[in-house]
Amino acid sequence: MGPVLVLDGVCKDFGVFRLVDISLSVDKDEYFVVLGPSGAGKTLLLQVIAGIIRPDKGRVFIEGTDVTELPPEERSVGYVPQNYALFPHLNVFENIAFGLRIRRLRDSKVRRRVKDISEALGIGDLLYRSPRTLSGGEAQRVALARALVLEPRVVLLDEPLSAVDPVLRWELRDYLRRVHREFGGVFVHVTHDFSEALALASRIAVLNRGVVEQVGAPWEVFSRPRSVFVAWFTRAGNIFRGVAEPIGSGLSRVRVDGLSFVVSGVYRGRVAVSFRPEFVVVSKDRLVSSARNEVEGIVCDFIDEGALILLEVDCSGLLIKAYITKSSFNEMNIKRGDRVYLYVKASQIHVIT
Amino acid sequence: MNRGLVVFSAVGSVIVLFLVFPLVLLLFLSGGGLAEFIGDSEAINAILLSFHSGVVASLIVVLFGTPLSYVLSRWRSRFVRVVQGLIEIPLALPHSVAGIMVLLAYNSRAPVGSVLSRFGLVVEDSYWGIVFVMVFVSAPIFVSSVKAGFDMVDVELENVARTLGASLTQVFLRVSLPLVYKHILAGFILCLARAISEVGAVMVVAYYPKVAATLVIERFLGYGLGAALSLSGVLVIISLVIFAALRLILAEE
Numbered sequence: 001m002g003p004v005l006v007l008d009g010v011c012k013d014f015g016v017f018r019l020v021d022i023s024l025s026v027d028k029d030e031y032f033v034v035l036g037p038s039g040a041g042k043t044l045l046l047q048v049i050a051g052i053i054r055p056d057k058g059r060v061f062i063e064g065t066d067v068t069e070l071p072p073e074e075r076s077v078g079y080v081p082q083n084y085a086l087f088p089h090l091n092v093f094e095n096i097a098f099g100l101r102i103r104r105l106r107d108s109k110v111r112r113r114v115k116d117i118s119e120a121l122g123i124g125d126l127l128y129r130s131p132r133t134l135s136g137g138e139a140q141r142v143a144l145a146r147a148l149v150l151e152p153r154v155v156l157l158d159e160p161l162s163a164v165d166p167v168l169r170w171e172l173r174d175y176l177r178r179v180h181r182e183f184g185g186v187f188v189h190v191t192h193d194f195s196e197a198l199a200l201a202s203r204i205a206v207l208n209r210g211v212v213e214q215v216g217a218p219w220e221v222f223s224r225p226r227s228v229f230v231a232w233f234t235r236a237g238n239i240f241r242g243v244a245e246p247i248g249s250g251l252s253r254v255r256v257d258g259l260s261f262v263v264s265g266v267y268r269g270r271v272a273v274s275f276r277p278e279f280v281v282v283s284k285d286r287l288v289s290s291a292r293n294e295v296e297g298i299v300c301d302f303i304d305e306g307a308l309i310l311l312e313v314d315c316s317g318l319l320i321k322a323y324i325t326k327s328s329f330n331e332m333n334i335k336r337g338d339r340v341y342l343y344v345k346a347s348q349i350h351v352i353t
Numbered sequence: 354m355n356r357g358l359v360v361f362s363a364v365g366s367v368i369v370l371f372l373v374f375p376l377v378l379l380l381f382l383s384g385g386g387l388a389e390f391i392g393d394s395e396a397i398n399a400i401l402l403s404f405h406s407g408v409v410a411s412l413i414v415v416l417f418g419t420p421l422s423y424v425l426s427r428w429r430s431r432f433v434r435v436v437q438g439l440i441e442i443p444l445a446l447p448h449s450v451a452g453i454m455v456l457l458a459y460n461s462r463a464p465v466g467s468v469l470s471r472f473g474l475v476v477e478d479s480y481w482g483i484v485f486v487m488v489f490v491s492a493p494i495f496v497s498s499v500k501a502g503f504d505m506v507d508v509e510l511e512n513v514a515r516t517l518g519a520s521l522t523q524v525f526l527r528v529s530l531p532l533v534y535k536h537i538l539a540g541f542i543l544c545l546a547r548a549i550s551e552v553g554a555v556m557v558v559a560y561y562p563k564v565a566a567t568l569v570i571e572r573f574l575g576y577g578l579g580a581a582l583s584l585s586g587v588l589v590i591i592s593l594v595i596f597a598a599l600r601l602i603l604a605e606e
Contacts, residue, residue, distance in 0.1 A: 085512070
């Protein structure tokens with residue numbers, strides 16, 4: 001069976017927002033996350049898939065059928081917008097039943113299906129409440145139930161976790177993962193939060209100014225960013241532009257200001273290198289290490305991020321970020337102004353050409 | 354109250370007194386004439402006519418104005434802005450001029466008026482003339498009031514309803530309309546109030562049959578202030594009831 005959702009060369013100019021030649025395909029049971037900053041065109045992309053906005057160019061296929069010209073009501077797409085958009089004049093039951101009533105199902109059938117979905121999603125006790133009285137988490141569950149009760153072929157989620165507080169966000173993230181596991185189908189979830197994407201996605205597409213910069217498995221996007229933007233947006237931490245030259249044995253040297261990094265692969269000319277702070281080993285003394293890159297620097301700042309400490313080390317004018325555990329930080333008794341040695345393996349430095 | 358607001362309140366109260374004083378005075382002076390009004394069949398008929406034509410005009414405005422308000426709210430283009438500007442013109446016109454425009458366009462010898470007259474819709478000195486004038490002067494108020502209501506309805510509600518299988522008409526009837534019914538009701542009341550208070554345009558198009566506002570003018574011009582008092586008092590009471598209803602509807606929101 002082919003992909004469930006295909007976008008082929010979709011373009012849309014919508015004033016401030018735009019989509020430029022978007023081609024994507026999402027397979028059955030995939031949890032696909034579109035990651036991008038505000039204004040990247042994420043919501044516009046969802047609205048094009050939903051049929052709310054018609055693309056200027058390109059086609060949208062759902063289960064092999066070209067739905068580009070079809071109105072939203074004929075696409076079998078569930079849509080959960082950022083603010084959940086529960087109908088304020090209907091109670092929770094009628095919100096969930098809305099699509100079933102449009103389809104003129106018998107009342108007994110409507111009641112059974114609303115009951116089934118609300119029990120599955122753990123909102124059975126909310127059915128006769130007004131949407132105005134629901135918390136953010138409850139509203140999200142109701143909005144999901146309203147979409148899922150129709151068994152859509154594609155479920156579109158627009159920043160579903162952005163309207164809730166951080167503690168609830170974790171809980172709802174796990175909830176979404178469970179719902180996807182139980183209900184299956186294609187979920188397309190847009191967010192600007194990389195950690196959310198990492199936790200949920202089967203695959204990620206990074207969208208920037210209407211252009212898909214990279215599509216891949218979360219770890220691939222995380223460790224092998226294809227552009228400086230992707231590296232920056234996925235918080236690669238250390239991104240430097242420099243000039244590369246091959247040094248043999250399948251390695252290259254990249255000169256960045258006063259420093260140079262040995263990297264795996266053969267590169268020549270202007271490149272950017274990126275490596276994540278968690279790939280950097282920190283020591284107060286010189287180590288004998290297999291890492292090909294040793295850099296000396298002065299600790300200029302550190303940020304407590306809970307279990308980890310983010311060190312900022314000034315290495316001949318280049319600011320390199322490195323994570324160490326809090327216990328290592330305490331054991332090493334690191335202070336601002338301390339001299340440290342940083343080690344990075346050539347294979348862990350990613351080169352962006 | 355914030356002390357800084359005392360000065361503003363003192364200055365602003367001039368307007369309040371200026372508006373309320375004539376109202377109270379009229380109600381006070383016309384109080385004795387209310388018993389006399391009960392036996393005044395001409396005045397009662399004029400008020401009934403005002404209300405009948407006002408309600409019919411307002412219903413016509415609701416019927417055609419609601420879809421128009423929806424379009425003006427949802428369709429964003431230069432053309433729509435031009436249309437909105439055009440339909441607000443009657444608000445800025447002198448009332449007599451509005452009457453002349455209605456008479457000019459829809460009199461039974463004019464192209465459109467001659468077609469209408471074949472269906473019994475003759476405007477000169479007729480019931481339908483009063484209704485036409487009332488529609489002309491009150492429709493802009495209704496449209497802007499209901500458009501404001503539609504503007505407040507989150508478009509995402511409509512988008513979601515479409516993805517749940519509802520057609521555009523079903524979305525309008527099941528989502529948008531129930532959410533603006535208070536604006537429609539308030540718009541209807543404002544429309545009715547504007548319609549029954551119209552006098553200048555009505556006198557140009559249809560002096561007869563006489564609506565209440567025309568009768569007040571006629572009595573004042575023919576017999577002086579005292580003769581117009583009791584009918585004026587009744588009209589003020591009716592207006593107060595209408596506005597009390599309007600405030601109640603909006604307060605619930």
